[in-house]
Amino acid sequence: MTANWDRQGFGEGEPEKHPAVAAIRNDFPSSILEVESSCGQVWAAVTPANVVEILTFLKNNQELQFDFLSDLTAIHWPERPGAEFEIVYQLYSTSKHLRFRLKVPLKEGQEVETASDVWQTADWLEREVYDMFGIRFEGHPDQRRILNPDGFEGHPLRKEFPLQGRVRW
Secondary structure, eight states, X not given: OGGGHHHHOOOTTOGGGSHHHHHHHHHOTTTEEEEEEETTEEEEEEOGGGHHHHHHHHHHOTTTOOOEEEXXXXXXXXXXXXXXXXXXXXXXXXXXXXXXXXXXXXXXXXXXXXXXXXXXXXXXXXXXXXXXXXXXEETOTTOSOSSSOTTXXXXXXXXXXXXXXXXXX
16 A cells, blocks of 8 residues: 555645654654655654654654765754754655655754764765754764855855855855
8 A cells, every 4th residue: 555655646634644744643742843745745744853863763664764865965944933944854665665854954064963874875864964054963974065165155045045156266
């Protein structure tokens, strides 16, 4: 039944029916902040306190098997005081053909634990998020710039980054 969830799709307004949402609600009920669906994709926002524990659970759960971190990125929301950033984990189960998006709101300067021990690909993706947004990952094995040169000032995907003029490094 869950194997074709994404291929068959489901109606908007039914995110609670997604098996990942049900599993998180069952094992981490106090961690869920919000659940939504949009364009057939379900996402849940969770507290940053135990995000790696939740990601590990989603990967190892036999009913879900989210074995592939297809992307990890961030969004800058300067108009949301206390939650100016969002880390977004795009998960996929290659055996169940199931997609799920996990979001983690962060305030300016707040760190989140690294997921590089859960998925090796998180290592480079977290470096990219650090380089472009300035978000640090606690426990990351090599937190340094990956896209911009050393000495580059600023983080280009923050909304206050200047779009004109010369940036010096």
